[in-house]
Amino acid sequence: MKELQDTRRTVVKERAVLVEVIPGAPGQIDEKSHRDRLEELRRLADTAGARVVATMTQHRRRIHPGTYIGRGKVKELRALVRAKRANVSIFDSDLAPAQVRNLESGTDVKTIDRSELILDIFASRARTHEARLQVELAQLEYAYPRLAKMWTHLSRIEGGIGTRGPGETQLETDRRTVRRRIKDLKERLARVDARKEREVRSRRHQLTVGLVGYTNAGKSSLLNALTGAHAYVQDKLFATLDTRTRSWPLPHGLAALLSDTVGFIRDLPHHLVASFKATLEEAVHADILLHVVDVSTEHVRADLAAVATVLEEIGCSEKPQLVVLNKVDLLADPLHLDLLQRALPGAVATSATTGAGLENLADVVTERLVGPETEATVRADAADGRLLAWIDQHATVLERSIQDGCIVQTVRLPRRLIDEIPRVAEASYTVSDVSQDGDVA
Numbered sequence: 001m002k003e004l005q006d007t008r009r010t011v012v013k014e015r016a017v018l019v020e021v022i023p024g025a026p027g028q029i030d031e032k033s034h035r036d037r038l039e040e041l042r043r044l045a046d047t048a049g050a051r052v053v054a055t056m057t058q059h060r061r062r063i064h065p066g067t068y069i070g071r072g073k074v075k076e077l078r079a080l081v082r083a084k085r086a087n088v089s090i091f092d093s094d095l096a097p098a099q100v101r102n103l104e105s106g107t108d109v110k111t112i113d114r115s116e117l118i119l120d121i122f123a124s125r126a127r128t129h130e131a132r133l134q135v136e137l138a139q140l141e142y143a144y145p146r147l148a149k150m151w152t153h154l155s156r157i158e159g160g161i162g163t164r165g166p167g168e169t170q171l172e173t174d175r176r177t178v179r180r181r182i183k184d185l186k187e188r189l190a191r192v193d194a195r196k197e198r199e200v201r202s203r204r205h206q207l208t209v210g211l212v213g214y215t216n217a218g219k220s221s222l223l224n225a226l227t228g229a230h231a232y233v234q235d236k237l238f239a240t241l242d243t244r245t246r247s248w249p250l251p252h253g254l255a256a257l258l259s260d261t262v263g264f265i266r267d268l269p270h271h272l273v274a275s276f277k278a279t280l281e282e283a284v285h286a287d288i289l290l291h292v293v294d295v296s297t298e299h300v301r302a303d304l305a306a307v308a309t310v311l312e313e314i315g316c317s318e319k320p321q322l323v324v325l326n327k328v329d330l331l332a333d334p335l336h337l338d339l340l341q342r343a344l345p346g347a348v349a350t351s352a353t354t355g356a357g358l359e360n361l362a363d364v365v366t367e368r369l370v371g372p373e374t375e376a377t378v379r380a381d382a383a384d385g386r387l388l389a390w391i392d393q394h395a396t397v398l399e400r401s402i403q404d405g406c407i408v409q410t411v412r413l414p415r416r417l418i419d420e421i422p423r424v425a426e427a428s429y430t431v432s433d434v435s436q437d438g439d440v441a
Ligand SMILES: Nc1nc2c(ncn2[C@@H]2O[C@H](COP(=O)(O)OP(=O)(O)OP(=O)(O)O)[C@@H](O)[C@H]2O)c(=O)[nH]1
Pocket: 213, 214, 215, 216, 217, 218, 219, 220, 221, 222, 232, 233, 234, 235, 236, 237, 238, 239, 240, 241, 261, 262, 263, 264, 326, 327, 328, 329, 330, 350, 351, 352, 353, 354
């Protein structure tokens, strides 16, 4: 495996030219969405540690099967790479192995596609054992069909591994090694998945909330602000690769388990989604998902849509969701937030930085989890310490009196909690739901 790791295609500290291909002629397409995409590629390259020295765009109705961009454009790219002393070109789409080969020989620099770039970022960020296994599996699955290219071309272009011949036999050996390693990683991850599933199942009696959203939206910051956790926060893409679960205190003495997850992005490579199954398990099983979006960007809707697509891919699209409009402190014009809230009814505005809206978020989530509040009169045996303590913890007492050795209290509490009283009570009791005007017990 050592040799394969050496060939890991990383762009740290490299001078990069970004290449974007836009389908269709200028004027026929949505220029803004392409600007956003190029900006995102720039941020990805920056996060991976590369220095972007130039960008190149080509409008093309059909991609060139051999070189992706047209032949003339390859020459132009070669000239640009030379002029800017770049040592890598990064393409904003996935390339076939043959296209990479042709582009590399046509430009004399390493060519990396978007998936490879994202995998490189994940590899440099994986901190936990589990995240490392997940990233390695995704990388090898991506690399496997491209192994031939790696041997014949990396040796020539990067000059790093030139001591080995790229012969067929070597290639076959490598393929076998990679297949064996993929199998081994899958087995190990299956064990992690099983453990995770057990963990998640053991929490089924607790309220669970999952934070999902575009990378850099502020999920980990919200986790920290709401639970006092110390999750890693950074103004880079994919800061979080492993999940954290912390207890989030809610009104009425309730608490939910709040889980952070890896951030999503447009066209997340499929291998990554599959490998991060264990990490996403928390989201898959949560009672409600908080879909966090950064309102300070110009592409709120596109981010929401990209996340919705990934949620569908992991089988979460039907799950109850609450949109959280985060980073409201960065909005200069309040009208902007107004418009968003009108377009996304029920969305909650927050700032993880200033704490604005966090209490409201807790109230709204509580209501979604345990229903609206109601008024009820509970008549409990004075000796039933457990029920009395439970009422103290979960309800607001409005009136209290003692009648015939019983404590009669009029309380406000979430309607769904009334169903818990039979489980808690240790002696006979009665409950009447005042707002429903009838005996429940
Ligand atoms: N001004 C402002 N900045 C915020 C807010 N929330 C988060 N940030 C900043 O946004 C950046 C990203 O925050 P994270 O919490 O790491 O975002 P994330 O969604 O966990 O990102 P990934 O783990 O990369 O997917 C950091 O620089 C935070 O300090 C907010 O409400 N207001």
